[in-house]
Amino acid sequence: MEKKQVSEVQIEQLFKFMRQKYVRYYDVQIELVDHFASAIEAMWEKSPTMTFEQGIDNVYVEFPITGFNDLINEKTVILNKKILSYAWKEMKLYLQFPKIMLTLLLTTLLYLLFSNVQQPMIYVYIIWLITFLGSTYLITQLRNIGSKKQQFLVLNTLLGFQSISLFICTVPPPPQGLDNLSFWSTIGLSILTVFMMIFCIGHYKVARSIFEEWKTQYPQFV
Amino acid sequence: MSNKKLYRGSLSTIILKLLGDNGRMYGYEITQRVKELTKGELKITEGALYPSLHKLEAEGHLQVEFEQVNNRMRKYYSLTEDGTKEVVNKLLEMEMFLQTMQGLLQPPLSSTTEFIP
Structure with a gap:
């Protein structure tokens, strides 16, 4: 079975998420977006039915309580x-x-x-x-x-x-x-x-x- | 028992060693590799990993390059010439530390026998 990947639209969604969390710098966003996308793709391998939004929440909790x-x-x-x-x-x-x-x-x-x-x-x-x-x-x-x-x-x-x-x-x-x-x-x-x-x-x-x-x-x- | 505190001071050494062994890696890959190598015993948190990577980069031990992967940009870290030397220093430091700790926690037999009447 082909590996489920984060789509272009979802990448845009991740950039939007970063902005909502007050990460306004592109050089910080770019690394975090790739981190989130890689982690969500790894999660999909184990739970293919997990939604993208659930994936975001699951990765975000791994970050400190103060967010980014x-x-x-x-x-x-x-x-x-x-x-x-x-x-x-x-x-x-x-x-x-x-x-x-x-x-x-x-x-x-x-x-x-x-x-x-x-x-x-x-x-x-x-x-x-x-x-x-x-x-x-x-x-x-x-x-x-x-x-x-x-x-x-x-x-x-x-x-x-x-x-x-x-x-x-x-x-x-x-x-x-x-x-x-x-x-x-x-x-x-x-x-x-x-x-x-x-x-x-x-x-x-x-x-x-x-x-x-x-x-x-x-x-x-x- | 949480052994996070014991590992905290060694994060730079772990990162440098991994990059020395693997050439270039990206943030998420480092967290997963550590998890895999330690069979889940050590989990590097995102909040600790990125500041360490950025610090090593600012100190000139790491260089970065960007690559388009699927539909996003990925930031890869690799060792600079200085970084390669730093790996050797850090590993030596770590070895000495481990020897000292071992000496403290498991005193050699000869020193313990001195107290036997």
Whole structure:
């Protein structure tokens, strides 16, 4: 006897079921749909009269009581850790030879700029803002390319760490005010600005490599 | 008796070993293979399997590929080069753990005889 298989209409039903259970990301749905379909087909081998809907219920009870939420949350945490650890790795390169030369040069140039202009804090804030907005724009572009037809969890987490750059943008001016900065404040702000620039470059590079990986996995959505 | 807790820490090792032996596998297949190999003694829950697979993938031990099967997409996992090395490490770790446990639970005869008057 031929093996009973889940039909195309039933696959659509499974996608609908996932959406009803608040799984809105396609990259999570796709794996769960195949899991449900495979499990239901295996059940049909033992109980051919079981309905498709009963099959869904039987598979669903095997998942934790919180449904698919834990799965999505845990995947988000894993992806965030991956992005952060790759971004730190990228940043560490700027503290090692030869990239450290660029870091030192940039810090010196910023120090010279901040110590030779009137109202240096305004320049500091402008550079921070340009760095933050520039990298956010670039990463958002990547995310948008992939999210035209479907939502992907892996792309949705790309922007997660821009909050670190945003946090730097909210650093208040030193007590001396906007006009004059002490020697140590100027050094500190130059280092912080370079740190932010390197972090944004690292974050963008990681986002880019995750996006490239996504493109090879889901070429139909590019 | 439920021995879920005993197995929980070994899930990554189990997954890596299975993929090392079978090449590539998909989620449901892994749950069934474990059930079959352990004659139903160990049942990997879906809630534990997928986070473990995703973690191993994020750590670079697993790579994924998609394939159209019947009328749906299937996500297959296989070991990366790093993953292949990790299998060896994990199995060594497991072997050492088992030896330690054995030593604790079944002390060698020589050490027990010392206490005989």
